[in-house]
Amino acid sequence: MNINTAEFVMSNSDVKKCPKQDKPEFAFIGRSNVGKSSLINMLTNHKSLAKTSAKPGKTQLVNHFMINKEWYLVDLPGYGFAKVAKSTRQRFSKLIFNYIESRENLVTLFVLIDVRHEPQAKDTEFMEWLGINEIPFSIIFTKADKLTKRNLADNLAAYEKEMLEIWEEMPPFFVSSSNSGMGKEEILDYIHNTMNTLQE
């Protein structure tokens, strides 16, 4: 799929004020600093459509972007970063959970995982919660450029092994780098195909 237009629509701290649920939407979620905003910029060919920062906790609101005037991409605040104040963390998680539970037009939640690290309970527990609540999700491993091919393959295999302790099969997953553009086509094709199945 080609992205022809990508426009910022609005930022909200109250999910009730998010855009009308009349278009399909795909949201990006994951720990602070995992690379959600960078990935949105990479996918949409923009340098700074979504604001990024080396400091965790940059995205604090629910940000809607309209793509090709047809669907929404949503940038969410990160969860679970120890360096962010506890009160802020609690506010973020409330906002995130309200968002997930109230958006009926949410087609897929992309859970971003930094591929450099071992599986973290915060992420695996979050995905279990998604499973229990029947929220469709896919995984996007980020920052693949920071590992050698060999380490990348090892880390992916280790993650898959851990997931299969709980899940019958791996959810759909993608390997990405916002620096190199790795994963872009696969992720956009997946979004495109998923939207097509909705229309059938």
Ligand code: GTP
């Ligand atoms: P919050 O909004 O704080 O939750 O963070 P975020 O998940 O939106 O992360 P963001 O996109 O702001 O990126 C965090 C840091 O990681 C920035 O310094 C980015 O430049 C860096 N980064 C993001 N993606 C990649 C990647 O694919 N490769 C490399 N090398 N660095 C990345």
Ligand code: MG
């Ligand atoms: Mg962000």
